Amino acid sequence: MKKITKNLLNFMSTRLGFVLTLLVLYWIKTMWAYTIDFNLDIQGFYQVFLAIINPFPISLLLLGLALYVKRTKLFYSLAFGIYLLLFAWLVSNSIYYREFSDFVTVNTMLASSSVSAGLGEAALELFRPWDILYLIDFPILAFLFFKKYIRMDDRPFNKRASFAVTSLSAMLFSANLFLAEIDRPELLSRGFSNYYVVRALGLPAFLGYSANQTYTANRERSKASEKDLEPVTEYIQSHYAEPNPEYYGIAKGRNVIYVHLESFQQFLIDYKLQADGKEYEVTPFLNSLYHSNSTLAFSNVFNQVKAGKTSDAETMIETGLFGLNQGSFMVNYGGTNTQQAAPFILSKNGGYTSAVFHGNTGSFWNRNTAYKQWGYNYFFDASYFTKQDDTNSFQYGLNDKIMLKDSIKYLEHLQQPFYAKYITVSNHYPYTTSLIGDEIGFPLAKTKDETINGYFATANYLDSSVKALFDYLKESGLYDNSIIVLYGDHFGISQTRNPNLAPLVGKTSETWSNYDNAMMQRVPYMVVVPGMDKGKIIDTYAGQVDMLPTLEHLLGIDSKNYLQVGQDMLSTQHQQITAFRSSNNFVTPKYTSFNGRTYYTQTGEEITNPDETIKKELDEIRNAANTQLKMSDAIQTGDLIRFYKGNDLGKVNPKDYSYLNSMKALLAIEKEKGDQSTSLYSKRGNVSTVDLFNSPSYRALHPEQFQTSSSDEDSSQENSSSSSSSSTANP
Incomplete structure (x- = not known):
């Protein structure tokens, strides 16, 4: 044992040994942070492996830079200085994560005043007793040097060997990135979540990723000026579609409940x-809503997302x-750009309280910062719900029925009135x-x-x-004073999978075309207005960008002075030119x-040889669609709303919002308002409605299906037993 210790100390007394010692110490601290401080939602051996290896490449690259230095004291000073920077970056993220459930970005550091405002005098309270373990190596190293168990190595490190260390670290990072892309394709280009990047590539790599994101966003933002607003405002005014008086304000003052139907396509309706010689209705409840006299249902609304998918x-x-x-x-702009979004607009036009309920981590798609810029008062993410395990969740969050039930104690x-959004996840790939x-x-x-x-x-x-949620709304009394938007x-x-789907939707794989691909981009859009009897199915062609002005007009809020490129779907002036996010792709009637x-x-039918009239029509439509995209991009990448003075909304101050201890905040408001409180809980005499939510399982809803299966099994077992007895009696 003494010999091993002596050899180890001798190795640590070499320059390479000292660098590798610091590397291992950093790795140990990182593993501690991953396990104790961060919630990286690591699942499966592959992600565990990525988490284990990702601290090495960049930290070895940085620490290895010291090996190029010849002078002894400068080498040790530089190596230890780099280690201190890595240590500081790790610990600062650990402490920051405890308050914000996210990692420190370059934007955060540049806006240090807002960070300090968020932490304030409570920063010291974020330290934990076990944080001493982050520091324990410093006195140990000092002792070993002081007692000369570790000595300084005066011999310069070979330049070729130094370059080999640099090359090795680059190769390790390339391998790490390759493996990370296998686990999460388009990890860096789509920017799903900060914690995905940290989980796959580590904190040092995340800093580089964040710096690139900030640089790209700031470069576009810095080019923009107030003059860039002129063509945008001209377009908005000329593109404005006046509200339909038949529907304008029919839901004024009501609660708004958005239900996000994850990955749900229009063809599923009806x-x-x-299967097995029987017909199974896939979405019986949504079908009933679609055909209800209380529902404005749209049959030709197309998704307009691209790489951002759900976030788009x-x-x-x-x-x-x-x-x-x-x-x-x-991800790229949500935490910094000035926005005038629905929660903020409704707070200024009707005094709405706003909240989001979502069973995944709050940092996914950067929601925990983007929602503040949108003006959401509350964000109830996975941290507010039942702890996730293999029985109630999967990689994208808590299963819907559990999330919905857990949400009631906050809802x-x-x-009231409130604007609440439910983001479901269970109907998510795979x-x-x-x-x-x-x-x-x-x-x-069977495909x-x-x-x-x-x-x-x-x-x-x-x-x-969704049916369970509607049943609750009716039982609790919220239904009649709300509109529900799905x-x-x-x-x-x-x-790429559509050809295999083709036979299930009355098509053939051989004749499947890009026209069919385009039609498969349709998604449901339904506005349920309890008490309304003029609901109908509307064939207007529209897109998701048209949903906000439609909602605003239903609530009696004119969208004319807001920088929105969509149009009210119910307006007679709606142009029915739906642009897909990729240029030159569109759909019209x-x-x-x-x-x-x-x-x-x-x-x-494909148009392969259009005449001049058709060419002219197509050019006009293409120009209109591309112009809409161009105007939206100008607003979004240039952050033009910061210059806009065309309405009296003002600007959102993200410092006004915190998503910590939200239940405590809700109860404090109820107490402060007393008899003036409009919450459902207060209206019901401080009686909870949690028990009114019931969500029977599939087995409970369809017992006959399982009784039949059970009977078949029993019959099969009896026949098997009879056959066995017969075989025994008649050998």
């Missing part, structure tokens, strides 16, 4: 899956502006992992693609989850242009 959809419904052509607006304390136990039972489709096969079962689960965020089955092909929308 769809019946054929949220951006559009909240702001009336598109997401980005590359990456996610919420009932919101001051559609094979979210359902377990008694929720299994809806038949799987070559397991993703398609499971899609209908998870959609059915989502349908029953929307699909993006496609669930990708274009007459023409569809998608992936370089053009079709007649009503028949699907």
